[in-house]
Amino acid sequence: MSNCSLCDSVGGFWLLEKNGWRVVRAQEENYPAFYRVISNSHMAEWSELSPEARAAGMDLVVGVEEVLRAQLQPRKINLASLGNVVPHLHWHIIARFEWDSHFPAPVWGPPLRPAPLAQLQAIETQLAALDVAIVQRLA
16 A cells, blocks of 8 residues: 555564564654554454454554553553544553653643653663563563
């Protein structure tokens, strides 16, 4: 599909490909523990998938969530599958902390406070190990 950012690129720092899905770290500013599970096929809605493909995708989403919870102990994990801007089926898995710049509001709204550099850096230092743990959990 032309003009689709998730067809034209990996969509982040690539971690794993499995059962027609890929898992990436999204590399979003102020949200280092922001991952995506992206369909390798261009489609917009879950109802376009077979039951097996839906289960495979959701197993990956749950696996990423479990690792984020175990490794980072966030206040909340946000899961979102919107597709309003990029109509290519994908899930956002975002570790949220009370100190993050948008909490408790969604990450896509205006920030409520500046991002705390020390806490962001503490998460960033764990990314390599976090990525390995996610790949091991999902493989």
